[in-house]
Amino acid sequence: MNHLAAAMAEQGLLQEYIRPYANQHRTWEYALAHLPGLGRLYTKTLGRRAMPPGLARGDIREAAVWQDILRAGALHFGGARTRALVEQLHWRIQQRLAEVGGRHAQNARVIVGSYQVSHKAFARASGVKVLNYPTVHHRYIRRFVAEERELEPSFANTLPDWDQAPTWQEPELDMECEQADRILIGSQFARNTFIEEGFLAEKMVVISYGADLARFSPTPPRGEQEKIFKVLFVGNIGQRKGVSYLLRAYQAFRGPGTELVLVGSYSGDPKMMAPFRDQFTHIPHVPQSRLASIYQEAQVFVLPALLEGMGLVVLEAMASGLPVITTPNGPGDLVRDGVDGFVVPIRDVNAIVEKLEYLRAHPEERLRMGQNARERAKMFTWEQYRAKVTNFIGSLYENGLPK
Template sequence: MSMSPSGKSGVLVVNYTAPELNHLAAALAQQGLLQQYIRPYVNQYRTWERAVAHLPGFGRLYTKTFGRRIMPPGFADGDIREGAVWQDIVRASALHFGGVRAKALAEHLHWSIQQRIAEVASRYVQTAQVVVGSYQVSHKAFARASGVKVLNYPIAHHRYIQRFVAEERELEPSFAATLPDWSQAPAWQEPELDAECELADRILVGSTFARNAFIEEGFPAEKVIVIPYGADLERFSPGQPGAEQRKTFNALFVGSIVQRKGVSYLLRAYQRFKGPNTELVLVGKYPDDSSPFAPFRDGFKHIPHVPQTDLPQIYRSADVFVFPALLEGMGLVVLEAMASGLPVITTPNGPGDLVRDGVDGFVVPIRDVDAIVEKLEYLRTHPEERLRMGQNARERAEMFTWERYRAKVVSVISGLSTN
């Protein structure tokens, strides 16, 4: 067997944007098991990157965009192989400066980057004992791999999503423009997703909901493994008890403000719930068409962009986190809110594994406006229970760390590679 360009054998990790694979690759590197980590650009604090960060004007832009792409500790020089770097830079610039043409270019480059990462990964696969790849970028490596193939799939199966979205468009037509539109995807995307799923020996997902979607699509239960992701428990932590006495009851949502997150049901619920000394804060970006939010715009505070350094304090300033997800792989923001000491109102469709109903908050049925209103009212009028649930939520979050995620995935990989 010919040697790979790195000259090493072990585990090849291929990624586009999944943060969990950053942690996995770092853990494998620490244990001497990583052959290569293939991904788009990442700030490795090289000499030229330090110089760019100090340039007048441009350095500030760099540190707010590409400079924030920092890996967890554990990598040695040469462990990371970046692909599609120029496409990545152009795409980020287009998204930053905006405009219709810039957005169209960014969308084109989004697909181009995936294809480039897939191509680069296929060159490093010959001696890999195991290939761990994120969905959308692993098909070429899986097709050439002779070792074990593990697919990271951070959301429900794509055909399950298509059916669900079609149903949701009928139920909430005014928010249809904020749902995923598969007609805009290249014709090759779905066949390549199918190939990745079929070629994989195991599929890693973040929740029971995602696993059940694969089983519903006919995949054997033993092929799909649930390993929840982690949170940074030092960065996301509760405020000091009694440090801030608030008169306003603050409900918080963090994430893309789209219907996949159940946002219409949250807005309708808050419209019925709101009263004196209550506030709803939505942190995240609107989709391109923000017209569905016009009827509700006076009923909430919108924060379109928050530096990552400010996010922990935003969680601490809230009384409850509301995330009525329709389609979610797990919901890292839910875990961050719990780590920050917030009770959570959510659904079974992704975050249901995290939140214990009546203990850390409430798990309500999807699309149930009445249930959201009821739980908001309960938490508003029961401050002692709100505090107790928030404390429970923090304790529960401590069970979901990146260290545990790393250990579980490495254990799975080790077991597969020795069979």
């Protein structure tokens, strides 16, 4: 939503952007970031929420700030002990955003709302309603998760648990989807999940997200680097990303001179990783400045996604000159099979092994695919995303919905 709001602001289309806490580089935020001890904590948590160019301070209305700060603290200090509190605060933040949004939506010609917080605004708005839905349809997720729990019971606790969500969540998501005049999504896969749920194709608008090509870029191979064939995964480490299939594939593929690196936070109880713990290097969540160099140190990026709205990390890896092994379930729009990497079926361990072995045995082809991936990523920048989304919203602002 940050890039979407910034794009609207640059075109004079933004009346107000309602969101939780944002680092707007105010004087007190600068002072806080430079305090001994506390400054480092702030920089690693809430301070990371810097807004993209185009958003001025006057464009942003912050809501649920104290709940947001408490949640960030519970996430940083509490771990598993405060999981229930983190969840409770998450839902309170969503409810507060919905309330504030509802109070400010009546006179807007176009209202663009994020999923989970837009039902009250949509109910009161008289203008065109656009729902930004960055993942796949929630009922599709529920069905898929139930199936995956049966297939991979040891990783079941890393999947979304709908039974633990508030009873009002799903009805409000249903309401938002029904009330919306258009639903903005990131991939053809996400679009198809909505169509499976009975939505008209013309209600869905697919605009892929972007990568920062200046931050994520290739580096010339170094001799020492080439001695290790490093397989990289970035993202929430859980079954929604297909992590069990990656672990089993690497278990079959691994050998001298290979390494698997998992970057990100564990989803659910990390005990599911115990049987594989000696097979990978874990790097907890890192800032994007550090992430750029991690991509550059790898030889291949693997994301065997099961449920992905698009897969921003895939674009970042491609921008960094890495061939990608992924699935059609989200990132399939980005990667051209056999050109920028490989698109393999979901849950197919053997296919992942086969592609890893091919890329390791053919370094020239790996280099070629990485170069192709970089060129492909140039078609998916944040500048292009902003242009497409403002053209779309600007047409609604000027002309309303097509007759």
